[in-house]
Amino acid sequence: MIVDGFFVAGTVVCLVSTLLCIGAAVIRQPPNDVTILAVAAVELFLLVYLVAGIVRQAGGEPVTGEVWEFWGYLLTALLIPVGAFWWAILERSRWSNLVLGAVGITIFVMLYRMEQIWDGAMPA
Amino acid sequence: MGRSNAGVRTHGEAAGTLSRGPGRLLIAVYGVFALAATARAAFQIGTKFSEAPLAYALTAIAAIVYVFATVSLSRPGPRWYRLSVAAVGLELVGVLTVGTLSVVDPVLFPADTVWSGYGRGYGFVPLILPVLGLWWLYRHRAASSERAPAQARPE
Numbered sequence: 102m103i104v105d106g107f108f109v110a111g112t113v114v115c116l117v118s119t120l121l122c123i124g125a126a127v128i129r130q131p132p133n134d135v136t137i138l139a140v141a142a143v144e145l146f147l148l149v150y151l152v153a154g155i156v157r158q159a160g161g162e163p164v165t166g167e168v169w170e171f172w173g174y175l176l177t178a179l180l181i182p183v184g185a186f187w188w189a190i191l192e193r194s195r196w197s198n199l200v201l202g203a204v205g206i207t208i209f210v211m212l213y214r215m216e217q218i219w220d221g222a223m224p225a
Numbered sequence: 226m227g228r229s230n231a232g233v234r235t236h237g238e239a240a241g242t243l244s245r246g247p248g249r250l251l252i253a254v255y256g257v258f259a260l261a262a263t264a265r266a267a268f269q270i271g272t273k274f275s276e277a278p279l280a281y282a283l284t285a286i287a288a289i290v291y292v293f294a295t296v297s298l299s300r301p302g303p304r305w306y307r308l309s310v311a312a313v314g315l316e317l318v319g320v321l322t323v324g325t326l327s328v329v330d331p332v333l334f335p336a337d338t339v340w341s342g343y344g345r346g347y348g349f350v351p352l353i354l355p356v357l358g359l360w361w362l363y364r365h366r367a368a369s370s371e372r373a374p375a376q377a378r379p380e
Contacts, residue, residue: 170268177260188253196246200253207257 102213103220107150111212114146115205122202131193132201137186140201143208144182150212151175166218174218178211242365243309244299251361254354255295258347262288262339269336277336283323287339287351290316294358310362317355320344324352 102108118139125136154175158164164171185204189197244252266285274281294312297305324343327334337346344351 167272173264173268177264181257181260184256185253188249188256192245192249194246194249196249199250203250203253203257 102217105216105220107153108212108216111146111150112209114142115209115212117205118143119202119205122198122205126195126198126202129195130198131195132189132197136198136201137190140182140186140204143204144179147175147179147182147208150215151179164219165221171215171218174211174215178208178215181207181211243301243306243361248298248361248365251354251357252295252298254350255291255298255358258339258351258354259288259291259295261347262291265339277334280334280336280338280341283319283334283338283340287316287319290319298358306362306365310359313355313358313362316351317359320351320355 121139122136125133130136154171158168182204185200189200242248262284266281266288269281269284290312294309294316297309297312320340320343323334323338323340327338327341328343334341339347339351343349
């Protein structure tokens with residue numbers, strides 16, 4: 102796996118998003134503009150990653166792993182912030198911020214896998 | 226659902242308490258694992274089932290357990306409570322059995338499953354999750370006896 106701009110940017114977005122949400126939970130805030138925008142930022146990154154993925158593939162850049170597995174991960178990942186947002190705002194307690202905080206962690210793991218599929222796995 | 230009179234009720238008294246507070250996070254994590262295990266099982270069985278049928282069948286069983294637990298934990302009522310205990314209990318038995326077998330006899334599982342090495346490949350979350358789940362269910366055990374109010378403790 103090559104550590105490229107997408108991976109760095111995605112990692113930063115996910116990390117900041119998760120830290121903001123956990124922070125809000127620690128100070129006993131219900132989901133607010135800050136944590137909802139933090140999760141929206143993760144979704145925005147995924148949309149940029151989606152467009153970039155389409156452009157890169159259309160431009161003939163090779164994918165090392167299974168192409169459909171990459172897209173399966175990406176399309177699933179796109180649903181996660183939306184689902185977490187829906188689940189979190191049904192109950193506006195501080196625990197819901199931890200639900201939102203789980204988005205960043207989950208998307209980071211999925212991004213790591215997607216980058217592995219694209220570039221080939223690092224020798225373990 | 227979505228009512229805002231939290232705090233007035235006593236512990237585990239009312240329907241839907243399992244999906245409140247920390248329960249929301251628990252169910253969210255179950256949901257993520259349901260998704261991950263289902264996708265992984267579908268991928269493994271669809272592309273390379275003959276390589277390690279036992280391991281991949283176990284991933285599929287784990288996926289079913291996670292999906293079922295996600296649904297049952299988020300539903301109110303004593304019936305769903307009992308089904309949750311069964312699902313989360315089965316999950317704990319599964320992770321302990323598969324985890325132990327995979328450590329004692331690695332040849333048995335040439336390919337990794339969600340539960341191999343006690344969920345090592347998933348940050349041991351598969352081991353922690355059922356313990357937290359059973360603890361959460363135990364704390365809300367009154368939800369299992371809605372039809373027998375005599376058992377409700379005076380608090």
